[in-house]
Amino acid sequence: MHPILKLVVQRIALGLILLLAVSLVIFLGTEALPGDTAQAILGQSATPEALANLREKLGLTLPAHVRYINWLWAALHGDLGVALTNGVDIAQAIGQRLGNTLFLAGCAAAISVPLAIGLGLVAARYQGRWPDKVISGVTLTTISLPEFVAAYFVIYLLTQVFPLFQPVAMVFPGMGFWEKLQAVALPVIVLVMVVLAHMMRMTRAAILNVMQSAYIETAELKGLSPMQVIWRHALPNAIAPIVSVVILNLAYLVVGVVVVEVVFGYNALGQYLVDHVTKRDLPVVQAVGLIFAGVYIGLNILADVISIIANPRLRHPK
Amino acid sequence: MPEPLLEFTDLRIEATSYPPGEAPKNLVLVDGVSVGVEKGKVLGLIGESGAGKSTIGLAAMAFGRGGVRLTGGVISLNGRDIRVSDPAALRALRGREVTYVSQSAAASFNPAKRLMDQVIETSVSHGLLTKAEAEARAVDLFRQLGLPNPDSFGQRYPHQVSGGQLQRAMTAMALCPKPDLVIFDEPTTALDVTTQIEVLAAIKKAIVETGVAALYITHDLAVVAQVADHILVLRGGKKVEYGTTQQIINDPREGYTKALVSVRSIEHAEKVQAAPVLSVANVTARYRGTQFDVLKNVTVDLAPGQTLAVVGESGSGKSTLARVITGLLPPTQGRITFAGRTLSAALEGRSKDDLRELQMIYQMADTAMNPRQTVGTIIGRPIEFYFGLKGEAKRKRVQDLLDQIEMGKGYIDRYPAELSGGQKQRVCIARALAAQPKLIICDEVTSALDPLVADGILKLLLNLQAEAKVAYLFITHDIATVRAIADRIAVMFKGQVVRYGQKSDVLTPPFDDYTDLLLSSVPELRVGWLEEVIAGRKMDSAGN
Numbered sequence: 001m002h003p004i005l006k007l008v009v010q011r012i013a014l015g016l017i018l019l020l021a022v023s024l025v026i027f028l029g030t031e032a033l034p035g036d037t038a039q040a041i042l043g044q045s046a047t048p049e050a051l052a053n054l055r056e057k058l059g060l061t062l063p064a065h066v067r068y069i070n071w072l073w074a075a076l077h078g079d080l081g082v083a084l085t086n087g088v089d090i091a092q093a094i095g096q097r098l099g100n101t102l103f104l105a106g107c108a109a110a111i112s113v114p115l116a117i118g119l120g121l122v123a124a125r126y127q128g129r130w131p132d133k134v135i136s137g138v139t140l141t142t143i144s145l146p147e148f149v150a151a152y153f154v155i156y157l158l159t160q161v162f163p164l165f166q167p168v169a170m171v172f173p174g175m176g177f178w179e180k181l182q183a184v185a186l187p188v189i190v191l192v193m194v195v196l197a198h199m200m201r202m203t204r205a206a207i208l209n210v211m212q213s214a215y216i217e218t219a220e221l222k223g224l225s226p227m228q229v230i231w232r233h234a235l236p237n238a239i240a241p242i243v244s245v246v247i248l249n250l251a252y253l254v255v256g257v258v259v260v261e262v263v264f265g266y267n268a269l270g271q272y273l274v275d276h277v278t279k280r281d282l283p284v285v286q287a288v289g290l291i292f293a294g295v296y297i298g299l300n301i302l303a304d305v306i307s308i309i310a311n312p313r314l315r316h317p318k
Numbered sequence: 319m320p321e322p323l324l325e326f327t328d329l330r331i332e333a334t335s336y337p338p339g340e341a342p343k344n345l346v347l348v349d350g351v352s353v354g355v356e357k358g359k360v361l362g363l364i365g366e367s368g369a370g371k372s373t374i375g376l377a378a379m380a381f382g383r384g385g386v387r388l389t390g391g392v393i394s395l396n397g398r399d400i401r402v403s404d405p406a407a408l409r410a411l412r413g414r415e416v417t418y419v420s421q422s423a424a425a426s427f428n429p430a431k432r433l434m435d436q437v438i439e440t441s442v443s444h445g446l447l448t449k450a451e452a453e454a455r456a457v458d459l460f461r462q463l464g465l466p467n468p469d470s471f472g473q474r475y476p477h478q479v480s481g482g483q484l485q486r487a488m489t490a491m492a493l494c495p496k497p498d499l500v501i502f503d504e505p506t507t508a509l510d511v512t513t514q515i516e517v518l519a520a521i522k523k524a525i526v527e528t529g530v531a532a533l534y535i536t537h538d539l540a541v542v543a544q545v546a547d548h549i550l551v552l553r554g555g556k557k558v559e560y561g562t563t564q565q566i567i568n569d570p571r572e573g574y575t576k577a578l579v580s581v582r583s584i585e586h587a588e589k590v591q592a593a594p595v596l597s598v599a600n601v602t603a604r605y606r607g608t609q610f611d612v613l614k615n616v617t618v619d620l621a622p623g624q625t626l627a628v629v630g631e632s633g634s635g636k637s638t639l640a641r642v643i644t645g646l647l648p649p650t651q652g653r654i655t656f657a658g659r660t661l662s663a664a665l666e667g668r669s670k671d672d673l674r675e676l677q678m679i680y681q682m683a684d685t686a687m688n689p690r691q692t693v694g695t696i697i698g699r700p701i702e703f704y705f706g707l708k709g710e711a712k713r714k715r716v717q718d719l720l721d722q723i724e725m726g727k728g729y730i731d732r733y734p735a736e737l738s739g740g741q742k743q744r745v746c747i748a749r750a751l752a753a754q755p756k757l758i759i760c761d762e763v764t765s766a767l768d769p770l771v772a773d774g775i776l777k778l779l780l781n782l783q784a785e786a787k788v789a790y791l792f793i794t795h796d797i798a799t800v801r802a803i804a805d806r807i808a809v810m811f812k813g814q815v816v817r818y819g820q821k822s823d824v825l826t827p828p829f830d831d832y833t834d835l836l837l838s839s840v841p842e843l844r845v846g847w848l849e850e851v852i853a854g855r856k857m858d859s860a861g862n
Contacts, residue, residue, distance in 0.1 A: 214425035221379060222440045223412035232439075236430035312430050312475045 003317055007308050015301040022293040023075075027068045030282045036060055040280045041084050071286070080287035085279050090287045093272070098291065100171055100268040104184050104261075105253035108191035113246055116196050120203025120242075121235070125226055127208060136204075139197035151190045151263040158186060169264040187264045191257060195249040202245035206238035213237070240307035247303035254299075255292040322354035323396065323498055323531050324378055324416075330390030331373050331382070331555070347373050347386065348555040355499065360525060360532045362546030362563065364539055364578070366768035367739070370555035371535045375501045377401075378533060379416045380408050396498065413440035417492035421504040423484035427476040434472025437491040446495050459490035462527065463520045482513035486520050493528055500525075501533045506541060510631035510795055515839045518544060519852050537768060539578050540841035543567050544848040551575050563845055577770065579843065586780060588821045589805045594619035594655075595756055595789050596643070601652030603642050612638045613649070614813045620806070622756065623787040627800040627821075629836065630810035636793045639810075640759045643791070644678060657756055674704045677750035681762035683742035687734045693720070693745050694730040700752040719748040722785075723778060740771035744778065751782065759791045764799055776802050797840045801825070809833050 038054040039046070055061050059070070074081065080090035119139070123132040142150065159167045169183050210216065211234055219233040258270030269288060276284035308314055331348035348370040355361045363371045377388055380400045393401040396415060400408065417440070420426040427436055437459075438452035447455065453472070460468035463486040476484060485505055492500045505521060506514040522545050525532055536542050542549060542563075549566040551558040551574065559572045570576045596619065603613040613635045620626040628636050641647040643654060645665035654661045657675060662668050680686040687696055697716045701707050707715055717727045723744040734742055743763060750758050760779070764772035780803060783790065792803055800807060800821075807824040809817040811832045817824055829837065838851050 214420065214422060215428040217383070218418070218420065218426040219428070221376075221381060221412055221418045222443070223409040223414060224439075224443060225409060228443070233428050233431075237428065310430075313477050316475050316478060318478055 004308060004314055007314065008305050011301050011304045011308070015297050019294060019297050022297070023072055023290055024068065026286055026289045026293070027071065030286055031064060033280075033282075037084060037282050040282070075287070075290060080290075081283040083276065083281050083284050085276070085281045090284055093284075094269065094287060094291065096173065097267060097269045097272050100266065101254060101257075101270070103171075103180065104187060104191070104257070104266065104268060105250065107181065107184055107188045108195065108253050109250055111188065112192040112195050112249070113199065115192070116199035116246075117203050117242065119196070120200045121207060121227075121230055123200065123204040124207035124211065124234075125230055127204075132204075135200065139200050142193035143197035145193070147190065147194055147257075147259045148263055150193050151187075151260055154186055154190050154193075155263075158189070167264075169266040171267070184266070187257075187260050187266055190260055190263075191253060194260075195253065199242070199246050199249055203238070203242050206241040207234050210234045210237045236310075239310040243306045243310070244303045247299045251296045251299045254295045321356075321397075322394075323357045324533075325352075325354035325394040326374070326377070326391065327352050327394065328391040329374065329377060329388075329393065331370070331377060331386060332389045333382075333384070333386045346555060348377070350391075351550075351552070351555075351557050352391075353550050353557070353560060355531050355533060357498070358529045358531055359547045360534055360545055362542035362549040363533060363535045363552060364537065364542050364549055365552035365558075366537060366770065368554065369552040371537075371552055372503050373555075374552070375503050375533050375535045376418075378499065378501055379412050379418065381412070410444070413497075414444045414446065414495055415497055416499045416501065417495065417497045419485075419488050419492045419500060419502045419505045422508055423488040423505075424476065424481055424508075426488060427484060429476055431475075432472065433474055433476065433479070433487050437472060437487065437494055440491075441495040444495060452494060456490060456494055459493055459524070460487070462524055463487075463490055464516070465490075480513075482509055482517050485509060485517050489517075489521055489524060493524060493530065496528075497530060499531045499533065501535070503535045504537070507536065507538070511797070511839045512631050512835055514541075515841070515848070515851065518841075519848060521545065522848065538841065539567070540843040540847075543843055543845055544841065551578065567843060567845065586802055586804075589621070589624050591820070592621035592624070595622040595657055596620040596791070597653075597655040598639070598643065599653045599655070601639075601642055601649045601654065603638060603647055603649040603652075605647070611650075612813050613642065616652070616810075616813075616815055618806075618808050618815065618818060620757070620789050620791060622789055623783060624805040625783065625790040625792050625803050626806045626808060627792045627794060627804035628808045628810060629794060629797065629800055631795060631836075633812075634810040635813040636795075636810055637761055638813075640678070640761055640791070640793055643759065644676060645672075670704070674700075674753045675756040676759070677753050677755040677757070678759045678761065679743070679746050679750050679763050681765050683739065683746045683766075684734070686746055687742065689734050692731050692733055693737075696734075696745060697748050697752050700749060704753050715752070716748075719752055722751065722782065723748045738771075739767055740774060743767065743775055747775075747778065747782070751786065751788075754786075755788060757789045757791065759793070761793045762795070763792075765794065765796065772799070779803065797837060809836065 036055070037058060038051050038060055042050055042054060059067060071081075078091055080094065082088065083090055083093065119135050123135045126132045145153070155167045158165050165186050166183070167186070169187050171180050171183050175183070207230060216229060216233055219229045224232070255270070258274055260266070261268050261271045269291070273285065273288040329348055329351045330346070333345050333347055335343050335345050351370070351374060353361065363374060365371050373383070373386060376383055377393055378395070380388060380393060380403060382388055388401050391401065392399050395411065400411065427433065434453060434456060437456045438447075438449065441447040441452040441455070442449055456472055457468050460471050465471050465483055465486055471479075471487070479487070489505070502521065506517050509517060518541065525545065534542055534545050546563050548561065549563050550560045551566065551572070553574055559566065559570065559575045566575060567579065570579050598616055598618045601613055601616045602611055604611045616635070616639060618626060628639060630636050638647065642649050645661065645663070645668055648663035656672070661672060694713065694716050697719055698712050701712050701715050713730070716730060720726060720729055725741060725744055729737070729741070734745070737745065764775050767775065776799065779790065782788065790803070792799075794800060804821045806819065807817070807821050808815045809824065809832065817830055817833045824833070825837070835855070838854070841847065
């Protein structure tokens with residue numbers, strides 16, 4: 001077997017084991033909370049008989065490991081159970097919101113990743129000179145603002161001072177792609193501001209690190225222009241660290257943007273999760289937790305695989 | 319007289335250094351050097367490190383490494399002064415009129431790109447050739463330089479070929495855009511002696527066949543004598559002597575040049591055999607996770623107060639032998655007896671006395687010392703660890719050791735960064751001596767040093783041996799060093815000892831094939847040596 005294939009298979013297998021471990025932690029974590037689901041549904045004033053009946057009905061009398069296996073088995077088949085608070089099928093409720101989450105994250109990523117890498121390259125090219133200082137200063141400012149501050153600032157600027165957009169990012173099933181794009185413009189701008197600096201700085205640092213190498217001097221002595229040197233000779237050797245930071249930010253865009261969702265009234269997974277945490281709706285919390293963990297682990301496997309493939313020593317063994 | 323291709327007139331090059339805790343200092347690296355290279359001729363630049371050779375070489379491309387500034391004089395290339403050219407004009411000439419071959423091709427090739435893409439890059443990006451033409455030319459050059467499978471060689475990545483091959487590939491890369499001038503900056507210094515000769519021959523052939531002019535930079539006069547038409551001897555950034563190769567080699571005028579020509583003045587009479595302090599018996603070793611024996615049935619002895627030189631090219635197992643003796647790599651078979659007792663194979667099983675009596679000195683003194691500790695702390699550490707001396711007693715002992723290595727008390731509170739390369743190596747020797755060992759393993763301890771400095775270190779080691787009766791296991795690839803210091807010699811090749819005995823026996827014919835190759839590869843200081851020895855070859859080197 002080609003060593004690359006072997007490494008990739010290893011990473012994926014490790015990821016699956018990790019996901020299994022996370023599912024166990026999610027299950028045990030929600031188990032460890034005081035009270036149980038029946039108590040939560042019926043409230044403090046429930047009679048012991050009613051509680052016992054409901055526990056029987058929900059299968060809560062079964063031992064914990066049996067319930068874990070049942071839950072996991074059903075989840076693997078796409079059955080995430082029903083929400084306790086409103087009886088809605090969780091898989092269905094999540095489906096549309098997950099789409100919204102991925103749409104927002106995808107739009108933010110499509111802008112921020114190329115922009116961050118581009119700015120990082122420019123900053124590295126003009127290291128210590130004014131373009132570098134401007135880029136570093138601006139991105140550092142945007143990352144230093146709390147998300148909700150940045151969000152309200154953007155809303156004020158682009159709906160009041162320059163009334164270009166709607167302050168609320170409502171999307172409905174059946175909206176056209178272009179309409180949806182317009183709707184998410186403001187949250188996308190905020191998210192780009194939040195994730196730009198981290199990726200930009202890593203790109204800059206990784207490139208500057210590679211620029212110390214002897215082969216960069218070789219490229220300079222070939223008479224290549226500074227940007228050619230960076231693009232052709234530095235970037236291919238700086239991919240691994242850049243990719244790992246890009247992927248971390250992508251994961252954040254999927255799982256960590258609840259504040260932005262709330263500010264813009266965007267109906268997506270983060271808000272859904274927070275709503276149901278406050279209601280102690282354990283099946284929903286477990287289901288969303290599992291999805292977030294899956295996204296996180298999946299993206300990190302992707303980062304590992306890209307780093308492996310980017311390494312010529314692994315791609316072309318002796 | 320023909321118009322010179324490149325001419326330096328009163329060249330002055332400066333840099334600013336930032337010593338820790340002091341005000342920045344302005345350094346003059348090259349001062350008032352004037353020299354020229356004619357079309358199709360080779361100028362050798364020779365001198366020790368710090369002589370300004372590489373700095374002058376790069377100045378031929380108007381390039382200053384790091385903060386180096388070309389501050390004065392004229393650098394005339396093809397009739398124009400490139401010292402004052404703007405960046406765009408410089409980019410146009412670099413890689414086109416002048417190209418560069420560095421000392422370490424392994425570091426100078428981009429690890430992420432195929433060799434072919436890098437070799438033809440300049441020709442294509444300067445618009446000299448189309449991609450197809452450039453590739454065809456590259457393959458021709460690969461063939462000319464004696465690279466294996468020239469048609470497919472370019473499809474490989476740098477890590478897939480050997481150091482000697484990379485050095486030739488870099489020569490091909492420099493010749494591909496048909497430049498007027500190539501700068502060879504110590505192109506064979508990092509190679510094994512047996513590989514060096516082949517690369518040197520390939521470079522010389524390519525220079526002759528393409529008719530390109532060259533600046534050939536090296537610290538090894540015997541090497542430059544093989545390729546250069548003229549030689550410029552440099553010292554401390556100043557011109558010492560300039561002349562034809564014949565004149566510099568056979569009739570040097572300046573004292574410094576004479577010292578360079580006659581370096582290695584040590585005469586060392588071989589000592590008689592005696593009962594060994596160290597016996598390595600039938601040792602076989604391999605690294606974890608590999609299926610390949612790095613050492614195969616190695617047996618050598620070393621008598622107290624004597625020197626066993628272990629010679630061979632890289633990959634021959636010399637340093638692995640040191641790792642086995644020190645316990646860093648337990649052997650799969652065999653036994654090591656030291657000072658009358660059998661040493662535990664693994665480091666953990668050795669007593670404090672075992673550790674104390676067996677010390678090591680490394681090639682890179684820089685990386686073998688903690689840069690944040692003073693000389694006193696570095697040498698004091700084994701004194702405290704092995705003998706429990708503290709405070710004034712320890713300091714007194716450190717001072718004695720500093721006297722022994724001919725450095726004096728003044729250095730006790732200095733940091734490694736404030737020492738020269740030779741001084742650093744002396745401190746490492748003092749640290750090894752501090753443990754009062756019976757045996758010191760010296761792993762290529764003079765390889766990173768200039769010849770004159772290396773000579774001083776070897777003399778010091780011999781004096782210390784006479785005083786302290788310490789035995790040396792001296793690992794080196796340099797035959798001249800072996801002649802200077804050894805009592806016994808073990809020649810290693812591919813993990814085996816192919817020739818072993820007293821120095822006088824090992825260095826006396828008849829030789830086995832490998833020892834013959836090794837001895838005949840050492841450059842000799844006379845013009846025409848290269849051609850003779852290439853013609854009389856019996857076998858190829860392993861590292862080729």
